[in-house]
Amino acid sequence: MAKIGVWIEMGQDGVKEANLGVLTAAAGHEVYALVCSGDAEGCREVCGKYGAAKVVALAAESGALWDSPDLAARALAAAANEFDLQVVTGLGSLNGRDLLARTAAILDAPLLQDCTAVDFTAGTVEKSHFSGKTVARFECRAPLWLCSLRPNAVEPQESPVEAEVVSYTAPVSGSGGVKVLEVRRDSSGVMELTEATIIITGGRPMDSAENFQLLHECAAELGAAVGASRAAVDAGFAPHSMQVGQTGKTVSPRLYIACGLSGSVQHFAGMKTSKVIVAINTDKDAPIFGKCNYGIVGDLFEVVPVLTEVLRERA
Amino acid sequence: MQVYVCVKHVPDTAASIKVEGEAGYSEGVKYVLNPYDEYAVEEAVRVVKEQGGEVIAVCVGKASALATVRSALAVGVDRAILVKIDEQLPDACVVAQALARAIEKDGQADLVFAGRQSVDSEGMQTHYRLASALGLPVVSDVVAFSLKDGGAQVERECGGGAREVIEVSLPCVIGANKGLNEPRYPKLPDVLKAKKKPVEQIDIASLGIEKPESGCRLTKLSAVPDRGQATMLSGGVREMVEELVRILEQDEKVL
Ligand SMILES: Cc1cc2nc3c(=O)[nH]c(=O)nc-3n(C[C@H](O)[C@H](O)[C@H](O)COP(=O)(O)OP(=O)(O)OC[C@H]3O[C@@H](n4cnc5c(N)ncnc54)[C@H](O)[C@@H]3O)c2cc1C
Numbered sequence: 001m002a003k004i005g006v007w008i009e010m011g012q013d014g015v016k017e018a019n020l021g022v023l024t025a026a027a028g029h030e031v032y033a034l035v036c037s038g039d040a041e042g043c044r045e046v047c048g049k050y051g052a053a054k055v056v057a058l059a060a061e062s063g064a065l066w067d068s069p070d071l072a073a074r075a076l077a078a079a080a081n082e083f084d085l086q087v088v089t090g091l092g093s094l095n096g097r098d099l100l101a102r103t104a105a106i107l108d109a110p111l112l113q114d115c116t117a118v119d120f121t122a123g124t125v126e127k128s129h130f131s132g133k134t135v136a137r138f139e140c141r142a143p144l145w146l147c148s149l150r151p152n153a154v155e156p157q158e159s160p161v162e163a164e165v166v167s168y169t170a171p172v173s174g175s176g177g178v179k180v181l182e183v184r185r186d187s188s189g190v191m192e193l194t195e196a197t198i199i200i201t202g203g204r205p206m207d208s209a210e211n212f213q214l215l216h217e218c219a220a221e222l223g224a225a226v227g228a229s230r231a232a233v234d235a236g237f238a239p240h241s242m243q244v245g246q247t248g249k250t251v252s253p254r255l256y257i258a259c260g261l262s263g264s265v266q267h268f269a270g271m272k273t274s275k276v277i278v279a280i281n282t283d284k285d286a287p288i289f290g291k292c293n294y295g296i297v298g299d300l301f302e303v304v305p306v307l308t309e310v311l312r313e314r315a
Numbered sequence: 316m317q318v319y320v321c322v323k324h325v326p327d328t329a330a331s332i333k334v335e336g337e338a339g340y341s342e343g344v345k346y347v348l349n350p351y352d353e354y355a356v357e358e359a360v361r362v363v364k365e366q367g368g369e370v371i372a373v374c375v376g377k378a379s380a381l382a383t384v385r386s387a388l389a390v391g392v393d394r395a396i397l398v399k400i401d402e403q404l405p406d407a408c409v410v411a412q413a414l415a416r417a418i419e420k421d422g423q424a425d426l427v428f429a430g431r432q433s434v435d436s437e438g439m440q441t442h443y444r445l446a447s448a449l450g451l452p453v454v455s456d457v458v459a460f461s462l463k464d465g466g467a468q469v470e471r472e473c474g475g476g477a478r479e480v481i482e483v484s485l486p487c488v489i490g491a492n493k494g495l496n497e498p499r500y501p502k503l504p505d506v507l508k509a510k511k512k513p514v515e516q517i518d519i520a521s522l523g524i525e526k527p528e529s530g531c532r533l534t535k536l537s538a539v540p541d542r543g544q545a546t547m548l549s550g551g552v553r554e555m556v557e558e559l560v561r562i563l564e565q566d567e568k569v570l
Contacts, residue, residue, distance in 0.1 A: 070452060093474050094471075094472060094473050094474045095473055097439055098455060098456065101439060101440040101444075101455070102443055102453070104440060104443070104444075105440070105443045105444045105446065105447035108408075108447075108526070109530070110406075110408065110529035110530045110531035111407075111440050113437070113438065113439040113440060114437060114439065128437055129404070129435065129436055129437060130326065130340075131328060131434055131437070132539060133331070133332045133538065133539060134332055134334060134536050134538055134539060135537050135539055136338075136436075136535070136536050137533070137534050137535040137536075138531050138532060139531070139534050140530065140531045141530050142529065142530025142531060145530065176452055177451075177483055177484035177487065178452045178453070178482075178484075179481065179482045179483075180479050180480070180481055181481065181482055182479070182480040183473065183477055183478070183479050183480075184470075184477060184478045184479075185476070186476030191475065192475040192476075194474070198570075222570070239476065240458070240472075240493060240494040241472060242476075243493070246328050246434060247351070247493040248493070255563060255567075255569040255570070265328060265329050268541075269434075272539070275567075275569060276563065276567050276569050277542070278559065279545065284547075289544070289545045289547065290544055290545070291542055291543065291545075293542060293545055294545055294546050294548060295545035295546070295547045295548065296548050296555050296556070296559065298555070302552055303555075303556065306553055306556045307559075307560070310553075310556050310557055310560050311560065314564075
């Protein structure tokens with residue numbers, strides 16, 4: 001059994017759902033949930049339900065951990081030493097990857113980011129190389145190593161244990177030259193693409209930002225997040241934060257619905273590991289139909305509203 | 316200002332990758348400058364254009380990476396250092412040490428730019444390790460950069476459409492994301508001029524890397540096949556959609 005530290009990412013209302021898969025991957029080992037946000041007590045129940053017996057309330061000698069990712073990383077690194085952890089892991093979100101990279105650099109320990117599978121007992125992980133065209137398998141033999149897990153890579157599964165909160169104030173302070181001044185949130189309160197379990201995406205034929213409303217309406221019925229192709233982003237129909245693909249987000253939902261996308265290699269680089277891919281395209285010969293699960297030949301402007309309607313009737 | 320930019324020579328994103336041996340791949344494909352590095356190069360060139368100084372590209376790669384180094388020189392980089400290494404997919408820890416030693420040997424960095432990730436090994440960490448080796452602060456996923464009050468103010472994407480506004484002291488390391496700028500395309504005269512710009516080529520062995528391995532080893536690379544021809548739905552729009560919803564709900568159980 002290994003001692004595994006799991007960094008817990010907080011969302012607007014508590015522990016983010018997407019952490020649960022990471023906790024599940026570590027469950028069965030001696031799991032320390034590492035909480036930087038101040039509210040460890042609020043995380044105790046859910047962390048315990050998914051197998052973490054210790055919930056560590058992490059703090060710095062002076063300064064708030066969320067004001068500097070550098071300070072937070074130094075605190076995590078100190079915790080790794082304090083609790084004698086063999087692995088530090090966490091959600092491979094933008095913040096998770098940032099924090100784990102900082103921590104790995106401080107600890108001078110190896111790190112594998114955005115892993116799609118992990119076996120903590122064997123010390124092996126799998127991750128994408130060449131944008132989903134190949135899977136790379138790694139063996140970790142270092143006494144301490146780190147990894148971040150791609151959101152939705154592991155299906156959450158409860159394995160309840162009694163959890164207790166322990167406080168640990170790391171002997172660190174100061175911002176290390178990196179200070180968060182402000183977090184600007186999108187007013188629309190969009191769901192984070194990478195953590196969504198269903199995604200509906202619009203391509204170049206969306207033709208305007210307004211037309212994306214069509215996808216948002218359908219997404220509301222699906223409980224989905226809305227994505228865009230680079231062609232749609234570069235044309236100004238959607239912000240870059242919605243772009244899926246090589247130079248956008250990498251997503252791995254259980255259902256991906258592509259509306260008006262040709263199926264470019266670079267788009268697939270970002271969504272290839274989705275469980276089920278559905279394409280809607282006017283062109284029966286579009287390359288996307290050669291690499292997805294289900295296809296509908298049709299105009300997205302006709303098909304999507306009907307999909308929304310059928311989903312609404314079913315609810 | 317002395318601005319360094321780290322660049323990587325990677326297979327084109329459209330190339331098909333053929334696995335060779337246990338953990339290698341066939342190099343008979345087109346190579347390009349790593350797409351995220353394009354944003355890093357553009358920002359470095361822009362900063363030096365405004366502030367004066369020099370942009371130096373640093374690359375750790377095989378001898379063939381010279382082509383990518385030249386492409387950076389063709390879009391405004393002044394000179395370059397190529398640290399030669401034999402491995403196809405070198406360990407990020409080793410690359411970061413090599414970059415750090417090469418930069419330290421060359422001069423005093425005021426700023427270092429790199430791409431947020433490379434599209435071959437997708438390590439997402441080299442620039443963090445480089446910063447640590449140089450003793451500098453680092454911010455990645457940067458979509459806006461400006462110099463302000465003797466430091467830098469940057470914006471980084473942090474998920475869910477949110478952005479963090481971060482103050483970082485100089486010198487620092489910046490990991491560039493798409494959206495930071497519009498990379499320029501090289502013009503023919505610049506491509507020709509780039510051939511005359513100085514490139515210092517050194518062997519990694521001459522840099523005295525202290526830690527030659529990280530403790531994590533790539534043991535196997537396997538191709539991921541595309542999923543093949545889709546099951547096409549038929550009938551009128553309503554019919555197709557109802558059948559799709561039924562399949563997603565009952566057969567696939569994803570709704
Ligand atoms: C370095 C690099 C990085 C890249 N990164 C990304 C990335 O991150 N993400 C990304 O998406 N792309 C990326 N690209 C771009 C990529 O190569 C494609 O150009 C892009 O994905 C195409 O977007 P699209 O499918 O929306 O548009 P198109 O390729 O133009 O396809 C539009 C499709 O819609 C169909 N269509 C037209 N009208 C309708 C309608 N009314 N209803 C239904 N279907 C319709 C057409 O038949 C066509 O198949 C990158 C390219 C490079 C070189």
